[in-house]
Amino acid sequence: MTMKNRYAKRSKISEAKFRQLLRYFTEDFDSTQTSKLTSISRRTISDIYKKLRLRIYELTLFEEKFSGEVEIDESYFGPRRIRSKRGRGAKGKIPVVGLLKRNGKVYTSVIKNCERETLIPIIKGKILKESTIYTDGWTSYDSLVLNGYKHYRIFHSKNEFARGRNHVNGIESFWSYTKRRIAKFNGVPKDKFILHLKESEWRFNHRYDNIYKVLIKELRQNPL
Numbered sequence: 001m002t003m004k005n006r007y008a009k010r011s012k013i014s015e016a017k018f019r020q021l022l023r024y025f026t027e028d029f030d031s032t033q034t035s036k037l038t039s040i041s042r043r044t045i046s047d048i049y050k051k052l053r054l055r056i057y058e059l060t061l062f063e064e065k066f067s068g069e070v071e072i073d074e075s076y077f078g079p080r081r082i083r084s085k086r087g088r089g090a091k092g093k094i095p096v097v098g099l100l101k102r103n104g105k106v107y108t109s110v111i112k113n114c115e116r117e118t119l120i121p122i123i124k125g126k127i128l129k130e131s132t133i134y135t136d137g138w139t140s141y142d143s144l145v146l147n148g149y150k151h152y153r154i155f156h157s158k159n160e161f162a163r164g165r166n167h168v169n170g171i172e173s174f175w176s177y178t179k180r181r182i183a184k185f186n187g188v189p190k191d192k193f194i195l196h197l198k199e200s201e202w203r204f205n206h207r208y209d210n211i212y213k214v215l216i217k218e219l220r221q222n223p224l
Contacts, residue, residue: 007219008048013040019216021045025052026212028203030185051224052215053195056202059218060107063205067128069102071171072135074114077182077193094193099126100171105205108197116140120147134168174204 005011007018017038024034031049035042076093095114099107099122107126111118119140127133129148135141137155144151152166178200182188188196206214 006223007216008051008224011224013044013048021048022052022215022219023212025049026215028181028184048224050192050195053199055218055222055224057195057198060198060202060205063105063107065126065128066099066101066104066107067131068104069132069134069165070127071100071102071168072119072123072133072141073098073168073171073175074111074119074138075175075179077179077197078190094190096197097122098171098174099123100174102170106171106174106201108201110194110197114138114140116143120144123147123149134166136168174200177204 005013005015005018007015007022011018013021017040021034021038021040024037029037031042031045034040034045034049038045074095074097076095078093095111097109097111097114097119109122111122116139120143123133123144124147127149130150132150132152133141133144134152134154135144137153141151141153154163154167178197181200181203182196185196203211
């Protein structure tokens with residue numbers, strides 16, 4: 001008989017058990033750990049975790065545009081670098097661009113490459129004109145001023161990392177946080193990478209919130 005669970009439709013898990021599972025999810029436990037702690041099968045946990053990550057992905061699609069001071073940087077996720085295969089375009093890695101409003105939220109997007117034709121439309125779609133943008137010296141950012149932005153650069157190639165407010169330390173810290181999170185899962189399949197990336201974005205954007213309460217409120221209004 002199907003138990004009534006206002007957080008998940010047609011669930012065979014009780015509300016109390018589901019809330020317990022949700023707490024472990026918000027504490028960033030993987031499905032194996034959660035299965036041991038709840039006595040729910042790992043397969044069931046994995047299915048629910050996937051649904052939660054899909055819901056989080058959907059929630060990230062409705063974030064507002066950025067203004068003010070924004071840092072932009074790209075990063076690469078995947079296997080360890082092969083020697084001599086460094087820099088943008090490293091073989092076998094997934095390229096991602098990140099935009100961070102200082103003292104605010106982050107936005108990420110998986111991209112096909114780091115060329116101007118790929119990056120500029122994302123920037124224009126997410127950052128309001130007349131905002132101040134900080135980047136490294138990558139040439140794909142050359143036209144930002146022409147597109148209506150104030151633009152400052154830090155040149156890592158010249159061993160520059162910060163000159164006053166001119167730096168990209170915030171977005172680089174987010175990359176470090178995300179890579180540490182994903183490393184805990186001992187490798188994420190490419191087809192699931194976007195869900196883990198956007199989950200990291202969502203967790204970061206709610207870093208000052210009780211994310212268990214945030215998810216409970218969302219699932220009461222829109223059950224899985």
